[in-house]
Amino acid sequence: MGVKKSSQKPAPSHPSRIQKVELHQHVDGSIPVALAWKLMKRHGLNPVETMTQMEKLLILQDQEMGSLLRYLDKFHYPLWITQFYENIARVVEAIVEEAHRNHVRLLELRYSPVIHTFAGLTLRQTISAALSGINRAKKRFPIQAGLIVIAMRQHGPHIAKILARSAVSEGQQFHGRTGVVGFDVAGLERGNPPKLFKEAYAIARIGGLGLTIHAGEDEGPQAIWQAIDDLGVTRVGHGCSSVRDKVLLRRLARDKILIECCITSNYQTGAVKRGRPHPIFTFLEYGIPVAICTDNTTVSGTNQTLENNRLGRRLSVSQLAMIHQDARHYSFIQTEQRNT
Ligand SMILES: [Zn+2]
Numbered sequence: 001m002g003v004k005k006s007s008q009k010p011a012p013s014h015p016s017r018i019q020k021v022e023l024h025q026h027v028d029g030s031i032p033v034a035l036a037w038k039l040m041k042r043h044g045l046n047p048v049e050t051m052t053q054m055e056k057l058l059i060l061q062d063q064e065m066g067s068l069l070r071y072l073d074k075f076h077y078p079l080w081i082t083q084f085y086e087n088i089a090r091v092v093e094a095i096v097e098e099a100h101r102n103h104v105r106l107l108e109l110r111y112s113p114v115i116h117t118f119a120g121l122t123l124r125q126t127i128s129a130a131l132s133g134i135n136r137a138k139k140r141f142p143i144q145a146g147l148i149v150i151a152m153r154q155h156g157p158h159i160a161k162i163l164a165r166s167a168v169s170e171g172q173q174f175h176g177r178t179g180v181v182g183f184d185v186a187g188l189e190r191g192n193p194p195k196l197f198k199e200a201y202a203i204a205r206i207g208g209l210g211l212t213i214h215a216g217e218d219e220g221p222q223a224i225w226q227a228i229d230d231l232g233v234t235r236v237g238h239g240c241s242s243v244r245d246k247v248l249l250r251r252l253a254r255d256k257i258l259i260e261c262c263i264t265s266n267y268q269t270g271a272v273k274r275g276r277p278h279p280i281f282t283f284l285e286y287g288i289p290v291a292i293c294t295d296n297t298t299v300s301g302t303n304q305t306l307e308n309n310r311l312g313r314r315l316s317v318s319q320l321a322m323i324h325q326d327a328r329h330y331s332f333i334q335t336e337q338r339n340t
Helices: 033-042 051-058 068-081 085-101 123-140 153-169 194-206 221-229 240-244 246-254 263-269 280-286 304-311 317-330
Strands: 020-026 104-111 144-152 180-186 210-215 235-238 258-261 290-292
Touching: 020 085, 020 258, 020 290, 020 304, 020 317, 033 051, 033 068, 033 085, 051 068, 068 085, 068 263, 085 104, 085 123, 104 123, 104 180, 123 144, 123 153, 144 153, 153 180, 153 194, 180 194, 194 210, 194 221, 210 221, 221 235, 221 240, 221 246, 240 246, 246 280, 258 280, 263 304, 280 290, 290 304, 290 317
Parallel strands: 020 104, 104 144, 144 180, 180 210, 210 235, 235 258, 258 290
Antiparallel strands: none
């Protein structure tokens, strides 16, 4: 299976006990329902009367599965409340707390600042609000955490460059506590190939940020080739379509490019067809580094415990523990911060 046996500490007895590394989790899709409801009520923004009804709007329902568009549609209600500094800090703090409860000990959260500026916050303020939420949580729980800034594909390459600059200016090297650790591009893949964002990635790279991208979720392997060759990413979010290209699989293995695997989400968006094995098993066979990720705990109705339990049907607890241990080396959080 390509996963080395642990020769160090004895492996935990159950997947839920493993100390976990989360490298791909979105803020907007991970706001705990009870907190989203509370903030909506406070601001008089609730579109329905009860929290149970709200839950259906925030969590993907069975009849909505299989389409990336319907999945992305779940993100518009959270945006109503996350336009204000304190709300952003508060939801981020709650997400870190929930991750910690699921034994996550290293967490990279990601977030698109530009869609949090509708009420007048500047890009820098929205980033600062998210960092503040992480710092508040870090005071309360032993967890290493960083923020990845996302540029949305549909906003185009120019806005992506502006975001890359904002991300660099809030880079972890300028912060005593939490800073921005990486840069990502997400959103609708079709019609927005990675190569369009070459300059934005150059800015992020020169500015010292780690590079990842959403690719191969709704597009073929060529999107992943472009992301590696034109943008120089060292990690790929989803990367599902790479299983269709053996040369690409060998390249990912050779260059140790990590795939951020989001099992539940991939079935929900249709990136992986129901009944088919998840590509993570092929990645492991090829020796490609992987991380087990939730993508969006609220929208996907999941968490790190559930994702690991799901994989625990085919992988042993020690294999799962080793995946998390290895994924730590691919984190964008600076080593000195990771070791503290
Ligand atoms: Zn994602």
